[in-house]
Amino acid sequence: MTPRLEAVTPQNFETAVALRVRPGQEHAVAPVVRSLAEAYVHPDGVAWPRLITDGGRAVGFVMAYFDIDWHGDGSLYRSGLWRLNIAAGEQGRGYGRFAVEAVAAELRRRGDTRLHASWHPGPHGPGDFYARLGFRLTGETDGDQVVGVLEL
Structure with missing residues (x-):
């Protein structure tokens, strides 16, 4: 396995938006095209x-966020993992771990000391995956998702 991260470009855009998670996981993570639209509309x-x-x-596909105004009032800025979509046939091969570790490395490079993530809780959600990587629940929620943090 020699995974790498690549910027989304006009040349690989169609490939990126064609990625699909396993059936039954669609409710837990937005499609790549929505993530790219959100990336476009943010500063x-x-x-x-x-x-x-x-x-x-x-x-x-992975998307991180840097210094987002978490409450929308300037009182708390955070960085972390915004989206993680591993293609249906590629799950369980270490790509999710690779992506989280790559985001953690980028945050460290930028001087951050914490990586935040949110996910849908429950038996079919990714909570165990994040726990194995060292995330701990903060007790906060983000809509219907729980929030976790990984100390870098």
């Missing part, structure tokens, strides 16, 4: 969308 530098590739093959 420059806030969103960091990346295609995850391995051997030239698209295996997933």
